[in-house]
Amino acid sequence: MYPKQRKITGYVNNGEGFKKGWKSFFVMTFDKDIKKYGTWENKNNTVLPDSVTAEGQGYGAYLEFKAGETVQVKVASSYISAEQAELNLVNELGGDKNLEQTKKKAAAVWNKSLNKIQVEGGSLADKETFYSCFFRASLFSRKFYEIGKDGMPYYFSPYDGQVHEGYMFTDTGFWDTFRAQFPLNTLMQPTMHGQYMQAILDAQVQCGWLPSWSFPSEAGSMIGNHAISLFTDAWVKGIRTFDPKAALKAYLHESTNKGPWGPANGRDGWKEYAQLGFVPYPKYREATAKTLEYAYDDFCGYQLAKVTGNEFYADIFKRQMYNYKNVYDPSTTFMRGRDAEGKWAPNFDPFEWGGPFTEGNAWHWQWSVFQDVQGLINMMGGNKNFTSKLDAVFTSPNTVNVGNYGGMIHEMTEMVMANMGQYAHGNQPTQHMVYLYNYANEPWKAQFHSREIMNKLYDATENGYPGDEDQGQTSSWYVLSALGLYSVTPGTGEYVFGSPMFKKMTINLENGKKFVIEAPLNSNENVYISSASLNGQNYNQNFITHSDLIKGGVLKLEMNAKPNKSRGIANEDKPFSLTKMD
Numbered sequence: 001m002y003p004k005q006r007k008i009t010g011y012v013n014n015g016e017g018f019k020k021g022w023k024s025f026f027v028m029t030f031d032k033d034i035k036k037y038g039t040w041e042n043k044n045n046t047v048l049p050d051s052v053t054a055e056g057q058g059y060g061a062y063l064e065f066k067a068g069e070t071v072q073v074k075v076a077s078s079y080i081s082a083e084q085a086e087l088n089l090v091n092e093l094g095g096d097k098n099l100e101q102t103k104k105k106a107a108a109v110w111n112k113s114l115n116k117i118q119v120e121g122g123s124l125a126d127k128e129t130f131y132s133c134f135f136r137a138s139l140f141s142r143k144f145y146e147i148g149k150d151g152m153p154y155y156f157s158p159y160d161g162q163v164h165e166g167y168m169f170t171d172t173g174f175w176d177t178f179r180a181q182f183p184l185n186t187l188m189q190p191t192m193h194g195q196y197m198q199a200i201l202d203a204q205v206q207c208g209w210l211p212s213w214s215f216p217s218e219a220g221s222m223i224g225n226h227a228i229s230l231f232t233d234a235w236v237k238g239i240r241t242f243d244p245k246a247a248l249k250a251y252l253h254e255s256t257n258k259g260p261w262g263p264a265n266g267r268d269g270w271k272e273y274a275q276l277g278f279v280p281y282p283k284y285r286e287a288t289a290k291t292l293e294y295a296y297d298d299f300c301g302y303q304l305a306k307v308t309g310n311e312f313y314a315d316i317f318k319r320q321m322y323n324y325k326n327v328y329d330p331s332t333t334f335m336r337g338r339d340a341e342g343k344w345a346p347n348f349d350p351f352e353w354g355g356p357f358t359e360g361n362a363w364h365w366q367w368s369v370f371q372d373v374q375g376l377i378n379m380m381g382g383n384k385n386f387t388s389k390l391d392a393v394f395t396s397p398n399t400v401n402v403g404n405y406g407g408m409i410h411e412m413t414e415m416v417m418a419n420m421g422q423y424a425h426g427n428q429p430t431q432h433m434v435y436l437y438n439y440a441n442e443p444w445k446a447q448f449h450s451r452e453i454m455n456k457l458y459d460a461t462e463n464g465y466p467g468d469e470d471q472g473q474t475s476s477w478y479v480l481s482a483l484g485l486y487s488v489t490p491g492t493g494e495y496v497f498g499s500p501m502f503k504k505m506t507i508n509l510e511n512g513k514k515f516v517i518e519a520p521l522n523s524n525e526n527v528y529i530s531s532a533s534l535n536g537q538n539y540n541q542n543f544i545t546h547s548d549l550i551k552g553g554v555l556k557l558e559m560n561a562k563p564n565k566s567r568g569i570a571n572e573d574k575p576f577s578l579t580k581m582d
Contacts, residue, residue, distance in 0.1 A: 001052040001061055003037050006030040008061060009082055021161060024077055025085040031072040031098075036064035072098050079156035080163055084146055091147060113138055116188055117479070121503025121522065128460035130482050130501065133475040137184060140472035141172040141196065144216060158217035159206035166202060167195040172471040173213040175222035175264065175293075176428050178229040180476035183487035183495075186237050187549065190510050194241035197234050200227055201242055204250045212264035220262020223286055223358050224293035225254045232300040232491035236307060237546040244308040251301050252313065255294070267294065272340065278326040281337035281345055281356040288327045288337050288356035289429075292368040295323040299371035299578065300491045321578065324369045327356075328379055333389065334362040351422075354403040359411050361401070363393055363422040364429045370489045373439040374577035383440040390437060390445070393430070394421040414467045418457055425457055426467020431477050435486045435496045438542040439574050443497065444528050444563030446542075450481050450498035451527040483507070483517060484557065485544070492576040493546040497568075499527045500557065513552030519559050526559040531567065542568040543575040 001008050007030070011023040039054035039061050040047045047062075048054075054061065065071050074096070076089035096102045114131055122130075145155040145167050155168040172181075185193045203218070204210045210228075213221035231247040234240075256274070259265030269279035269287060273294055281287035299321035305313035329336040329344055337345035337356030345355065350362035357365050366389065369376040377386045398421060400412045414426030424430050434449035457466035458478050467474060480486050484500030505517040532539040535553045544555065568574075 001037060001039075003034045003052070006032070006034060008063075009085070010061075011082070022079065022156070022158070024079055025082045026075065026077045027082070027085045027089050029074045029089065030063075030065075032065050032069055034063050035066055038062055078146055079144075080146055080154070084148070087149065088146060110135070116508050117483075118506040118508070119482070119502040119504070120506075121520075122501055125459065126501055129454075129458050129464065130479070132460045132464075133458065133478040133482075136469055136475040137181060137472045137479050140177070140181060141169040144168040144170040157203075157206050158214075159203050162206070164202065164206070167199045168202070169196050169199055170214045170216040173215075173222055174226035174230065175212070175224055176470040176473040177476075178226040178233075178490055179428060179431060179473060180480055180487055181472040182230050183233060183490050184472075184476040184480055186234060186239060186546065187507070188510070190237075190239055193234060194239045197231060197239065197242040197247075200230065201246055201250065209259045209265055210250050210254050213262070218261075218265065220259060220265025222264050223268070223290050224264060225251065225267060225297045226293070227251070227254070228297050228300045228304065229490050232304040233487075233493075235304055236491060236493040238550075244304055245310060248301060248305055248308075248310060248313040251297075252316065255298070255301070263290075273323070274320070276326070276340065276342075277320070277323045278338055280340040283340060286354075286356060286358040288335055289358040289360075289365055289368070291327050292324050292335065292365060295321055296368070296370045298323070303491050321371060322375065324372070325375070325379060330379075333380060333385075335365050335368075336362065349401055351399045352401040352403040353409075353412060354405045358429070359409070359427050360424060360429045361403075361422075363396065364424055364427075367433045367436060368429060370432065371491075372578040373436055373488070373575075375579035377440055378579060383442075386440045387437060387442050387445070390433065390440075392421075393423050393433065394449070396422045398422070411467065418466060420453075420456070423453075425453055426474075428470065428473060431473075432486065432488045435488050435498060438496050438568070439577065441569045442565075443542045443568045444565060446497065447499035447528050447563070450486070451501070454478060454481055454501060455524070484519070489576055494543045494575050495546070495549070496575050497529065497542045497544070499529065499559075507549070509550055509552065511550060513550065515549050515552050516554045517557070518554060519557040521559045522557075523559070525561045528560050528563040529557050529567065530560040530562075530564040531558045532556065540568055540570065541573045 008028045011025045013023050038047060038049040039051040042058040074089060074093045076085050076092060078085035078088055114134055117134060119127055119130055145153040148154050153167050154163060154165045156163050200211060207218050209218060211218050213219045228251040235244060255267050256270055257266045258268060258270060268290060269284040273279050278291045279287035298317045301317035302314050302321055327335050327338055332348060334350050336348060353361045377383060380386050398416055398419060402408060411427045415424035418425060435446050437443055437445040458464055481498050482501040483505055484498050485495035486498055488496045500517055500519050503520055503522045507515040533556045
């Protein structure tokens, strides 16, 4: 404590998720003289007036100012050093005279950020919802680096406890965010996204494993090995700030080993998955969900290897990217749990949560074949059977069998409250589902349902959110969907069409170009795309590529209250699938 300088410095180390010995350094400065001061400790309840130093568990400091005085305090912190905390204070708050000035500067930063997408022609409520979601989507992932005296980034690594040069990010779980949050970043924050990709590889070197769920170090939570989805999606979109061979090597290690903590630290059940073509249940919990997501991740490994000319890794991963077929039971037309002998788990109930599934049931996990929707369609008996099953998700009763959860978890409650049958938008496994109509000759249903979900489940009030934020994923779903787009298969560079929320949306790209989505007749009734043009040319496809978006241009959509059932149903109009259309 430095009373004459109106300053306190110190550190704490009472957090979870760090390597042993970490310290969060802080500095606090005050704009008024300190009248009295001292330290205290809470074990023996002792107070030491005029004391300026204290260290150990349960210690703290107290200050007293002139009675009735308004005091401004500036606070900054650092995971690197006390000196860096002081530098952060100067860099971030040094010129600010008061809190109102800081608030004004912060508002300007956010206004600039949110102006990267300008929406026009909707209601005030719709605009408030859009920018609320865009704001929340922009909060993640969090920067975990600091700027040194030389103006260069460096960071304390929560993975190895050392200080390294470069960028680091944290507070995200890839199981949630590979679906929309990171694809949105590739479009709106490509420079940051490129920094993030190298940071993932740096974390792997420091930790020994690719991150899957960091807060701030690796916890291995949830399922899948989705760092490879981020790498592949970045690469195919032209964000090439990392060594793809290093990424593939790291992913191979991830997919052929099990790490010491959490189901997604390495690959749970990897040996059986490689030998049997699926993860056996009940030997491994959530085994069917793991099989489905491993198969998608293996597609991403194959895709990155293929586009970078690495046949060695392409040959490895292409063997497993169709493994989703091994957990589909044609007798029930659902994905199911299967034991090591190949027998289906008994007493099947598609409404039962848990067991072979993660935070969901068979209705939800039926659709997690991101990489090969056409293959799933074929396996289910063709387009009509496929779309009928999609329809049934919304028309089935809002029934919950809690299964081995033993009681209602919040994801179940959120599904019931949404009252949209078995559609559970409050959690990730079904969030891409409505866009699958684009693959099966009924794209107008994707347009209808995406708008209905936006209108029914989102608004800008304290109650206007359908479930967890989940590190920006649920907000990113809205932002992309409000643009009329969604990233069903990250790693392909495609965005699938839905129905835009506004009459005009301008994306101000980081490269200085603008991509404009115009839908002048858009309204609550006119949710269907009757025709489209891209830069003045007729456009029948039900998807658009990232490369077309970042060139800038105009996508014009003619909206109508009645669906055009002949548009976008030719094979060449459908989005990517590993299995080719007949």
